[in-house]
Amino acid sequence: MSEIKTIGVLTSGGDAPGMNACIRAVVRTAISKGLKVKGILRGYAGLLKEEIIDMDGHSVSDIISRGGTILYTARCLEFKQPEVQQKAAEILKKHGIDGLVVIGGDGSFAGARQLASLGINTIGLPGTIDLDIACTDYTIGYDTALTTAMEAVDKIRDTSSSHERCSIIEVMGRNAGYIALRCAIATGAEDVFFPERRQDFSIEGIIKHVKDLRAQGKKHHIIIYAEGMSKDVISSVDLAKIIQAETGIEARATELGHIQRGGSPTANDRVYAALFGAKAVDLLIEGKSKRVVGYRKGEFVDYDINEALAMTKDIDEYEYNVSKWLVR
Ligand code: ADP
Ligand code: F6P
Numbered sequence: 001m002s003e004i005k006t007i008g009v010l011t012s013g014g015d016a017p018g019m020n021a022c023i024r025a026v027v028r029t030a031i032s033k034g035l036k037v038k039g040i041l042r043g044y045a046g047l048l049k050e051e052i053i054d055m056d057g058h059s060v061s062d063i064i065s066r067g068g069t070i071l072y073t074a075r076c077l078e079f080k081q082p083e084v085q086q087k088a089a090e091i092l093k094k095h096g097i098d099g100l101v102v103i104g105g106d107g108s109f110a111g112a113r114q115l116a117s118l119g120i121n122t123i124g125l126p127g128t129i130d131l132d133i134a135c136t137d138y139t140i141g142y143d144t145a146l147t148t149a150m151e152a153v154d155k156i157r158d159t160s161s162s163h164e165r166c167s168i169i170e171v172m173g174r175n176a177g178y179i180a181l182r183c184a185i186a187t188g189a190e191d192v193f194f195p196e197r198r199q200d201f202s203i204e205g206i207i208k209h210v211k212d213l214r215a216q217g218k219k220h221h222i223i224i225y226a227e228g229m230s231k232d233v234i235s236s237v238d239l240a241k242i243i244q245a246e247t248g249i250e251a252r253a254t255e256l257g258h259i260q261r262g263g264s265p266t267a268n269d270r271v272y273a274a275l276f277g278a279k280a281v282d283l284l285i286e287g288k289s290k291r292v293v294g295y296r297k298g299e300f301v302d303y304d305i306n307e308a309l310a311m312t313k314d315i316d317e318y319e320y321n322v323s324k325w326l327v328r
Contacts (some may be wrong), residue, residue, distance in 0.1 A: 291305065
């Protein structure tokens with residue numbers, strides 16, 4: 001068992017629904033185990049400015065159903081510099097913070113790893129809508145973002161059918177297609193394209209598919225398009241223009257954007273966030289450091305941050321095959 005007395009918690013990188021539920025769990029678990037908690041505002045950027053507040057059970061009241069993060073979040077590029085990391089470790093020590101919980105993605109974990117090497121016990125928790133963290137099957141925020149995307153596509157389908165259009169809906173995910181693939185399965189889309197299987201994408205193939213389905217009497221054509229495709233292959237707007245020009249069928253692109261990052265978290269996101277948060281505190285009390293918590297094959301696990309960052313993952317092959325049978 002460790003001598004941890006004060007735990008710090010911060011959120012870093014893109015916000016994700018459920019981060020508040022996670023902060024709440026860290027605070028309340030720590031307090032119930034006799035520890036003090038400090039909240040660090042605006043991720044590593046706020047840490048460097050000593051934006052550190054005392055937290056008690058009351059400071060996390062009434063946040064479990066709220067999206068975003070009450071601690072705010074930021075991206076802080078200078079944190080990659082060793083002297084900046086050293087300064088951050090000194091600030092943490094000055095404030096008596098001997099254990100730090102970092103809620104974010106791989107970049108945030110890389111920062112936590114550096115702090116661990118400077119003597120701060122750190123635990124990373126997976127918080128991102130993208131589900132692109134290799135050591136875990138679940139990330140806080142993915143379920144809510146997917147649900148939001150699904151509901152948006154259902155709405156777009158109504159207008160798309162009424163106007164007999166083709167709709168290209170661009171979903172988030174950074175370089176990953178987890179939101180895109182499941183969104184397509186959940187909405188019964190006609191096509192889905194994402195970076196991990198970009199070989200499936202061809203303009204000729206799409207045009208033929210749109211024409212074929214129209215000839216069969218289909219009144220809409222929904223294409224779920226991952227943002228990674230829009231950035232690296234062809235933008236959703238340009239794709240819509242080409243489809244319209246080549247098929248004579250009206251085509252519109254909709255970028256769902258940040259709507260996918262907000263909103264009240266789903267029950268799953270709240271519950272997993274709560275369990276992740278409690279687990280982080282327990283690990284710190286056990287004397288663990290430089291760990292990332294994941295949820296894999298039905299159980300909570302933790303890995304050394306180096307090991308976690310070296311892992312890779314890909315779209316599940318069976319799920320991908322299922323999409324081939326159903327998304328068409
Ligand atoms: P995410 O945590 O969601 O992957 P980012 O990649 O934007 O999001 O990283 C969040 C923050 O983590 C960055 O703004 C930076 O402060 C910190 N960070 C990212 N990469 C590193 C690194 N290699 N070393 C130290 N800190 C890093
Ligand atoms: O990582 C979450 C995410 O929403 C990605 O899906 C997206 O690529 C990126 O963040 C957008 O970041 P920003 O907040 O800078 O628009």
